[in-house]
Amino acid sequence: MADTTTPLETARLRLRPFTVADVDAVYAYHRLEEVARYQYWQPRSRDEVAAEVAKWLEHEAAAQAPDVITFAVTLNDSGALIGDMVLLFRDVAARQGEIGFTFNPAHAGQGYATEAAHAVLDFGFGQSGLHRIFGRCDARNTPSWRLMERLGMRREAHFREHAVFKGGWDEEFYYAMLSREWADLRRGAN
Numbered sequence: 001m002a003d004t005t006t007p008l009e010t011a012r013l014r015l016r017p018f019t020v021a022d023v024d025a026v027y028a029y030h031r032l033e034e035v036a037r038y039q040y041w042q043p044r045s046r047d048e049v050a051a052e053v054a055k056w057l058e059h060e061a062a063a064q065a066p067d068v069i070t071f072a073v074t075l076n077d078s079g080a081l082i083g084d085m086v087l088l089f090r091d092v093a094a095r096q097g098e099i100g101f102t103f104n105p106a107h108a109g110q111g112y113a114t115e116a117a118h119a120v121l122d123f124g125f126g127q128s129g130l131h132r133i134f135g136r137c138d139a140r141n142t143p144s145w146r147l148m149e150r151l152g153m154r155r156e157a158h159f160r161e162h163a164v165f166k167g168g169w170d171e172e173f174y175y176a177m178l179s180r181e182w183a184d185l186r187r188g189a190n
């Protein structure tokens with residue numbers, strides 16, 4: 001079983017489990033319209049963020065293999081929390097995972113989300129033994145699909161008007177990466 005308590009370290013970041021003390025830092029960006037726009041939620045109140053973080057803490061406390069792992073993304077130098085990442089285990093038998101990311105726009109444009117997602121893919125394909133990891137986003141969410149392309153994920157699908165999202169038709173991209181593709185990319189990077 002993957003160790004979900006040991007932080008993941010990167011050059012600039014530490015991805016660690018959430019604590020109750022993180023509520024205000026998460027509220028600082030989950031309250032923003034620009035952050036909620038393409039999510040399945042509306043801008044959150046502080047109470048809603050507290051309830052959400054409480055859910056993440058429950059996942060962390062799950063004794064058996066969790067079906068979701070959340071990561072608080074913090075800066076190495078200041079310890080500031082700049083975003084949250086999630087890895088969902090969607091199909092245990094087929095070892096399929098889904099990645100998700102939400103960052104504070106105050107820290108956008110510096111490659112932090114890419115660096116954090118890289119660590120989560122390493123974790124997912126490494127210790128978690130996943131075979132395929134996918135990510136979904138609204139087709140209008142350019143920063144999100146560009147991030148998945150930077151990671152080397154392939155666009156596998158564009159679902160056109162397949163659902164209703166926040167009062168309009170939903171246009172959704174699916175991106176994915178196989179374990180062996182990630183290994184090839186990592187080998188190329190070394």
Ligand SMILES: CC(C)(COP(=O)(O)OP(=O)(O)OC[C@H]1O[C@@H](n2cnc3c(N)ncnc32)[C@H](O)[C@@H]1OP(=O)(O)O)[C@@H](O)C(=O)NCCC(=O)NCCS
Binds near residue numbers: 110113
């Ligand atoms: C999706 C999201 C995480 C992407 O954030 P981001 O700031 O674009 O991504 P990064 O932190 O990886 O930064 C990438 C940018 O930094 C630049 N950059 C600077 N230094 C870099 C480095 N060392 N490595 C990689 N990129 C770097 C890149 O060129 C890129 O800039 P560009 O957008 O002008 O091309 C962010 O937009 C977000 O949280 N959105 C709101 C929530 C949301 O919609 N989540 C997705 C739901 S599906």
